[in-house]
Amino acid sequence: MEPxxxxxxxxxxxxxxxxLAVSLLTFWNPPTTAQVTVESVPPNAAEGxxxxxxxxxxxxxxxxxxxxxxxxxxPHREIVSYAADLQEITPGFAHSGRETLYHNGSLLxxxxxxxxxxxxxxxxxxxxxxxxxxxxxLRVYQPVSQPSINISNTTATEHKxxxxxxxxxxxxGVSIWWFFNNQSLKLTERMKLSPDNSxxxxxxxxxxxxxxxxxxxSNPVSSSKSDLVKLNVEYDFTQQSSxxxxxxxxxxxxxxxxxxxxxxxxxYFLCNRKSGGTSDLRDLTEHKLSASNHSxxxxxxxxxxxxxxxxxxxxxxxxxxxxxxxxxxxxxxxxTVYSEVQKK
Ligand SMILES: *[C@@H]1O[C@H](CO)[C@@H](O)[C@H](O)[C@H]1NC(C)=O
Ligand SMILES: *[C@@H]1O[C@H](CO)[C@@H](O)[C@H](O)[C@H]1NC(C)=O
Ligand SMILES: *[C@@H]1O[C@H](CO)[C@@H](O)[C@H](O)[C@H]1NC(C)=O
Ligand SMILES: *[C@@H]1O[C@H](CO)[C@@H](O)[C@H](O)[C@H]1NC(C)=O
Ligand SMILES: *[C@@H]1O[C@H](CO)[C@@H](O)[C@H](O)[C@H]1NC(C)=O
Ligand SMILES: *[C@@H]1O[C@H](CO)[C@@H](O)[C@H](O)[C@H]1NC(C)=O
Ligand SMILES: *[C@@H]1O[C@H](CO)[C@@H](O)[C@H](O)[C@H]1NC(C)=O
Numbered sequence: 001m002e003p004x005x006x007x008x009x010x011x012x013x014x015x016x017x018x019x020l021a022v023s024l025l026t027f028w029n030p031p032t033t034a035q036v037t038v039e040s041v042p043p044n045a046a047e048g049x050x051x052x053x054x055x056x057x058x059x060x061x062x063x064x065x066x067x068x069x070x071x072x073x074x075p076h077r078e079i080v081s082y083a084a085d086l087q088e089i090t091p092g093f094a095h096s097g098r099e100t101l102y103h104n105g106s107l108l109x110x111x112x113x114x115x116x117x118x119x120x121x122x123x124x125x126x127x128x129x130x131x132x133x134x135x136x137x138l139r140v141y142q143p144v145s146q147p148s149i150n151i152s153n154t155t156a157t158e159h160k161x162x163x164x165x166x167x168x169x170x171x172x173g174v175s176i177w178w179f180f181n182n183q184s185l186k187l188t189e190r191m192k193l194s195p196d197n198s199x200x201x202x203x204x205x206x207x208x209x210x211x212x213x214x215x216x217x218s219n220p221v222s223s224s225k226s227d228l229v230k231l232n233v234e235y236d237f238t239q240q241s242s243x244x245x246x247x248x249x250x251x252x253x254x255x256x257x258x259x260x261x262x263x264x265x266x267x268y269f270l271c272n273r274k275s276g277g278t279s280d281l282r283d284l285t286e287h288k289l290s291a292s293n294h295s296x297x298x299x300x301x302x303x304x305x306x307x308x309x310x311x312x313x314x315x316x317x318x319x320x321x322x323x324x325x326x327x328x329x330x331x332x333x334x335x336t337v338y339s340e341v342q343k344k
Contacts (some may be wrong), residue, residue: 038122044220045140051112051119053136055105061127067107067122069094071135079120080107112140141221144171149215149226159234160252162203167226168213169198179214179225207233 034057045051053067066081068074073183078092080101089101109116115202117140152164176197178185185200187193188207192201200220202209210233211316216225 011109027227033296036124036132036134038120038134040136040138040214043139045112045138046221047114047140047142048111050110051138051140053107053109053138055107055122055134058105059124059126059132063125063127063129064123065124066092067099067106068092068123069118071119071121073121073123073133095327112138114140114142116140117127128232141173141219141222143222144169144174144217144219144224146224147215147217147226149213149229151213151229151231154230155232155234156205157234158207159204160236161200161205163205163209163231165200165202165213165215167198167200169217171217171219174217174219177216177218179216181211182214185213198280198291205231205233207235209233 029280036058037056039054039289041052041054060067062084064083064085065080067079068337069077069079075093077094079094079096079099080092081090082101082103082105083090087103098110100110102108105122106305107122109121116138119139120136120138122134122136124134126132147167147169150166150168153161165178169176178193178197178200180186185191190202190206192203193199200213200215210231212228212230214226214228216223218224231233241296
């Protein structure tokens with residue numbers, strides 16, 4: 001990469017010269033010198049499965065190569081070796097019978113076990129007697145077994161009790177996750193997890209915590225969920241620990257009473273109105289009254305609403321006994337009080 005930057009530092013570079021420089025560079029850096037690498041396929045293997053330590057870019061000019069268990073070259077830990085001239089594969093001391101070496105350098109492990117976890121080193125000897133060493137890693141995991149879940153008490157009292165849920169697993173190196181009503185648990189400030197997530201504490205319990213709990217253990221190759229445990233939450237009415245809820249109840253009671261009173265007043269008003277509605281003249285007055293009301297200022301109407309209702313009942317109370325008599329007195333009575341309303 002140095003030559004191009006040196007060229008550009010020199011100022012203007014003709015296109016032809018740049019092309020030539022690039023093609024020369026390609027000559028100087030042939031792709032055959034690409035680095036040898038080792039890759040585990042798959043990167044995380046499940047116990048009992050096969051895994052390949054795949055070698056990329058194995059050089060061509062070889063005397064041979066050998067695979068060793070561990071990170072050092074120890075003849076006693078040689079798994080297998082290959083001599084290029086004889087094209088001969090020779091098992092070493094550390095060969096278990098489950099490893100297969102390919103001519104391209106890759107090493108296959110069959111029916112892998114937990115003990116196979118670890119580092120493996122490939123030593124390559126070239127024609128020029130240069131030696132190259134590469135290390136790869138095998139990660140083997142046991143498929144997890146089902147965890148068990150335990151709850152300190154399946155019934156708890158709201159605002160008072162705490163509960164502790166415990167997830168037990170026989171597998172090591174696992175992650176633990178919690179589920180509530182079949183969904184990933186959303187932690188609230190009342191919930192605490194132990195550092196390894198195996199214990200969930202809810203303190204204090206609230207009614208929204210009632211439901212099904214479940215834990216899941218997982219590692220890179222598998223996962224398993226526990227059975228469900230159900231948490232029941234009871235309300236302790238003698239406690240009334242929350243002043244707010246007591247106030248809310250009082251508010252609801254007052255609201256209901258007020259509503260009942262209002263409906264009663266309305267019904268009373270309507271009954272009176274019906275019984276007094278036989279007189280044509282009174283109807284006319286009423287229309288006049290309502291018409292004027294419409295023309296009145298709206299805010300005025302709102303302000304005096306209660307007064308008007310009170311007045312209306314009074315008005316019809318007064319009017320009712322006089323119904324059988326002449327039509328004119330109710331009219332004047334209505335008009336008098338109406339003008340009062342309008343004044344307000
Ligand atoms: C080497 O050979 C094995 C077996 O044929 C094959 O699975 C693997 O992919 C080869 N490795 C490379 C880097 O091509
Ligand atoms: C795989 O290895 C285990 C011991 O690690 C053995 O019990 C089992 O029989 C082997 N399975 C096969 C298919 O070879
Ligand atoms: C579950 O928890 C209860 C109450 O704490 C306890 O009595 C019981 O032994 C626990 N069971 C297991 C399997 O841990
Ligand atoms: C579970 O909770 C109930 C009600 O709160 C209580 O009576 C019982 O003693 C508790 N049991 C345990 C094992 O804590
Ligand atoms: C753990 O293993 C023991 C015996 O090996 C078994 O009794 C127990 O049920 C297992 N527990 C879990 C959570 O798998
Ligand atoms: C614990 O659970 C949280 C999610 O609730 C997760 O992000 C974290 O990785 C878990 N830790 C362990 C050690 O399992
Ligand atoms: C969660 O799922 C299980 C089985 O899949 C089911 O029996 C249970 O009723 C579900 N619980 C909720 C709260 O959806």
